[in-house]
Amino acid sequence: MTHAAEQLGVTQSAMSHSLSRLRTWFADPLFVRVGSAMQPTPRALELAPVALQIMASVRSGLLSQAGFAPANSTRRFTLCMTDMCELVFLPPLIAQLRAQAPHCTP
Secondary structure, eight states, rough: OHHHHHHHHOOHHHHHHHHHHHHHHHHSOOOEETTTTTEEEEHHHHHHHHHHHHHHHHHHIIOOOOTTTTTOOOOOOOOOOHHHHHHHHHHHHHHHHHHHOOOOOO
């Protein structure tokens, strides 16, 4: 959990709360401990391609707009989304924002 949180640029606590909400939403543990590692459940593996497809759509539809140079931009972004979208999409979106547009703020 800590490693995943670091990769997404959130605290371990935030990651844990997000996973808890996703587990409730999907009525599935999504990840289970196997030895000292966490492994995705079949339901998590089933959801992964859908999440990746949605992220690809966001990248191609929003991030490919002409005239936006993320590395140089100092824009401030305000996002409005449902709790579910916040849980699923916000952590990787923030991580990408920090990596590609370090001077922008969410």
